[in-house]
Amino acid sequence: MLEALVEFLSGIGTAWANHLLSWLSYVIGWLPETIAEPFQYQFMLRALLTSLVVGGVCGILSCYVVLKRWALLGDAISHAVLPGVAIAYLLGAPMLVGAFISGSVTAVGIGFIQRNTRIKEDSAMGLMFTAMFALGVVIISRIATSTHLMHILFGNVLGVTMATLVTTMYIGAFALGVVLLCYKQFLVYTFDPNHASAIGMSTGMIHYGLMLLLTLTIVTSLETVGVILVVAMLIIPGATASLLTHRLPRMMAISVLVGIASTTLGLYFSFRLDVASGGMMVLVAFVIFVIAGLASPVGPIRQQLRRRARADLNAD
Amino acid sequence: MTNPEHERWVVEADGVAADYSGLIALADVDLRLPAARLTAIIGPNGAGKSTLLKLLTGMKKPLRGSLRVCGMDIHTARRANAVAYVPQETDIDWDYPISVRDVVLTGRYGRSRQSGGWRAWLPPRFIGASHHDKAHAAMAAVQVDDLADRPIGALSGGQKKRVFMARSIAQEADLMLLDEPLAGVDRRSERIIIDYLKEFVRCGKSVLMVTHDLPTVRDCADWVVLVNRAIAGVGDPEEMLAAEALEKGYHRIEHRGER
Numbered sequence: 001m002l003e004a005l006v007e008f009l010s011g012i013g014t015a016w017a018n019h020l021l022s023w024l025s026y027v028i029g030w031l032p033e034t035i036a037e038p039f040q041y042q043f044m045l046r047a048l049l050t051s052l053v054v055g056g057v058c059g060i061l062s063c064y065v066v067l068k069r070w071a072l073l074g075d076a077i078s079h080a081v082l083p084g085v086a087i088a089y090l091l092g093a094p095m096l097v098g099a100f101i102s103g104s105v106t107a108v109g110i111g112f113i114q115r116n117t118r119i120k121e122d123s124a125m126g127l128m129f130t131a132m133f134a135l136g137v138v139i140i141s142r143i144a145t146s147t148h149l150m151h152i153l154f155g156n157v158l159g160v161t162m163a164t165l166v167t168t169m170y171i172g173a174f175a176l177g178v179v180l181l182c183y184k185q186f187l188v189y190t191f192d193p194n195h196a197s198a199i200g201m202s203t204g205m206i207h208y209g210l211m212l213l214l215t216l217t218i219v220t221s222l223e224t225v226g227v228i229l230v231v232a233m234l235i236i237p238g239a240t241a242s243l244l245t246h247r248l249p250r251m252m253a254i255s256v257l258v259g260i261a262s263t264t265l266g267l268y269f270s271f272r273l274d275v276a277s278g279g280m281m282v283l284v285a286f287v288i289f290v291i292a293g294l295a296s297p298v299g300p301i302r303q304q305l306r307r308r309a310r311a312d313l314n315a316d
Numbered sequence: 317m318t319n320p321e322h323e324r325w326v327v328e329a330d331g332v333a334a335d336y337s338g339l340i341a342l343a344d345v346d347l348r349l350p351a352a353r354l355t356a357i358i359g360p361n362g363a364g365k366s367t368l369l370k371l372l373t374g375m376k377k378p379l380r381g382s383l384r385v386c387g388m389d390i391h392t393a394r395r396a397n398a399v400a401y402v403p404q405e406t407d408i409d410w411d412y413p414i415s416v417r418d419v420v421l422t423g424r425y426g427r428s429r430q431s432g433g434w435r436a437w438l439p440p441r442f443i444g445a446s447h448h449d450k451a452h453a454a455m456a457a458v459q460v461d462d463l464a465d466r467p468i469g470a471l472s473g474g475q476k477k478r479v480f481m482a483r484s485i486a487q488e489a490d491l492m493l494l495d496e497p498l499a500g501v502d503r504r505s506e507r508i509i510i511d512y513l514k515e516f517v518r519c520g521k522s523v524l525m526v527t528h529d530l531p532t533v534r535d536c537a538d539w540v541v542l543v544n545r546a547i548a549g550v551g552d553p554e555e556m557l558a559a560e561a562l563e564k565g566y567h568r569i570e571h572r573g574e575r
């Protein structure tokens with residue numbers, strides 16, 4: 001029964017993915033030869049589509065991470081999924097399930113330490129996620145080669161399989177759907193949780209819903225940017241967007257654009273320069289952040305322009 | 317205190333206590349507050365005034381005891397949109413990317429869910445003209461309608477308070493909780509806020525307002541609760557603002573603080 005469902009879903013997903021891939025290659029066909037050249041390979045096309053999805057989903061979630069000040073939590077979850085990934089690999093189970101379980105164990109563990117000891121939240125988080133990460137490293141060092149460890153830690157977007165691409169697309173669609181349907185709940189909860197509670201929203205459900213989306217996003221990004229750098233993709237797009245606008249919908253749009261731009265440009269440069277894709281993506285994101293910071297309405301460039309305009313006015 | 321038949325309780329607490337990871341912030345709260353009054357909550361910093369309001373919004377679960385608002389348990393009251401909340405200034409992230417209009421519109425989210433239908437699932441812009449009209453009327457009631465498109469970070473202290481009041485007005489609740497709505501507010505804003513609250517109470521609704529502004533309490537409040545890690549006293553303003561009652565209410569914290 002369950003197997004039939006999985007079969008069915010992966011069938012549809014693969015059809016869709018093939019559709020999108022051929023459409024992508026058609027669009028790329030219009031680009032100049034130098035840019036289009038790497039994407040004549042099928043694996044590069046798959047990597048490109050994965051990067052697009054991951055960049056978009058990270059972009060949306062990073063708005064909530066930045067607004068809710070969850071940067072440390074994101075870092076904690078991303079490290080904590082490692083043992084789950086390793087064990088799932090060992091058992092031949094889907095990575096997603098393992099990652100999700102070990103992420104949840106960590107969240108519960110953090111809560112338990114906080115409630116039953118005098119240790120504060122940040123120490124509890126640091127303690128749990130490093131312990132889980134260590135466990136993951138130990139398990140992986142036992143079962144896999146160091147290349148494998150490197151791929152999990154830093155991603156290997158060029159090795160993305162069709163199955164992974166399909167899973168990524170499903171998770172991306174799910175995250176997008178949830179954010180669209182629960183936009184109001186997430187808005188009120190991140191802005192003023194007291195009001196959310198007063199008007200009858202279930203703050204606990206919203207909290208864990210957001211955490212679930214965060215975990216799913218991290219899991220989808222594992223192959224692209226890897227465990228260690230994924231938190232950058234959950235901070236930089238949102239942080240960049242928050243420099244440029246005072247409206248949440250616009251912030252989300254900018255954040256998605258920044259996410260997509262960094263993953264795709266990162267992919268391109270990593271191929272051209274033959275360097276690690278995850279690292280390149282984060283570097284591109286950081287460069288975009290710096291440019292946005294310099295050019296933002298309160299940044300130094302515009303201030304200089306304003307000062308000069310005022311000086312001209314005075315001179316007249 | 318006697319309870320004539322016609323009087324309704326807006327808050328009924330029995331043996332309520334609240335803690336923050338083990339540290340008791342409020343203990344032994346037995347409280348009956350009559351409806352249709354402007355009740356002031358006073359007490360020193362860290363007395364648990366905000367905690368009391370958070371218990372009433374359901375944000376904070378009581379450690380023990382039973383709590384009812386507007387004759388309902390907290391869960392029912394929340395689903396019925398019975399309680400509206402105006403936060404203390406320090407509880408809000410003023411850099412949050414949201415405009416005045418959108419903040420006030422969040423006051424209608426609960427109502428849009430209650431009225432049901434598929435529109436409740438749509439983004440805020442599409443939840444229906446009636447909700448947008450009510451939000452606009454609420455902004456007009458406290459004279460912030462001309463600020464509708466401003467980001468909330470670009471407001472003065474008094475304007476900020478009035479925006480959050482507009483959100484509460486839009487919610488059409490029976491009980492309005494306000495956490496220090498008069499702190500850092502100029503004469504004009506204070507006038508607008510107090511006038512609205514008096515009108516609200518005249519319509520048979522109830523107000524619970526935390527404040528440090530004792531002269532205003534003397535002038536405007538119908539009822540006063542003195543909080544200091546427990547309920548230190550309940551009564552009319554004259555009685556509660558008398559020197560010895562205040563002395564008692566404000567003193568205990570220092571006594572406890574030494575330990």
Ligand SMILES: Nc1ncnc2c1ncn2[C@@H]1O[C@H](COP(=O)(O)OP(=O)(O)OP(=O)(O)O)[C@@H](O)[C@H]1O
Nearest residue numbers: 336337341359360361362363364365366367368404
């Ligand atoms: N989130 C929190 N975590 C831990 N302790 C808290 C938290 N919020 C409040 N407290 C503690 O609970 C006690 C009561 O706090 P509360 O905010 O209710 O006081 P208050 O009467 O509103 O004070 P103020 O007049 O300063 O606003 C204080 O001792 C405070 O330190």
Ligand SMILES: [Mg+2]
Nearest residue numbers: 365366404495
């Ligand atoms: Mg307070």
